[in-house]
Structure formats: C-alpha cells, structure tokens
C-alpha cells in the first residue's frame with residue numbers, strides 16, 4: 001500500500017534554520033532530533049518512521 005504521509009522539509013538551506021529546536025519541542029511524535037553538523041551547530045533531522053506528517057514543525061518555525 002502506498003504511504004501517503006508527507007515528510008515535511010524543515011529547511012532546504014542551513015541559512016533557513018537557526019537551530020532554535022522549536023520544531024523538536026512541538027513535534028507530538030518526538031520524531032525530530034537535533035543533530036550536530038561538522039561545525040558543531042545543531043540542525044533538526046526528522047525520523048521518517050516516526051513522523052505522521054502533521055506539519056506542526058513547519059507551522060512553528062519562525063523562518064517560514
């Protein structure tokens with residue numbers, strides 16, 4: 001069966017994310033983790049298995 005849920009894209013470029021972790025805090029499925037990049041900055045990564053596509057993370061993000 002086709003999986004219809006849409007995993008949101010939190011940012012397409014790191015300049016669109018300040019690492020505030022508001023998206024992680026709002027996610028009802030705890031699907032978002034803050035992962036350190038090679039320079040030590042934290043960026044959110046969505047666990048596609050946990051995500052239900054509710055888009056609350058997108059709605060809370062101040063950069064959208």
Ligand code: SF4
Pocket residue numbers: 010011016017018019020021022023024044057060061062063
């Ligand atoms: S809410 Fe937006 S700016 Fe904040 S960590 Fe998530 S994607 Fe980045």
Ligand code: SF4
Pocket residue numbers: 008026027028029030031032046050051052053054055056057058
């Ligand atoms: S769409 Fe919903 S479930 Fe998926 S990462 Fe965002 S807040 Fe979490």
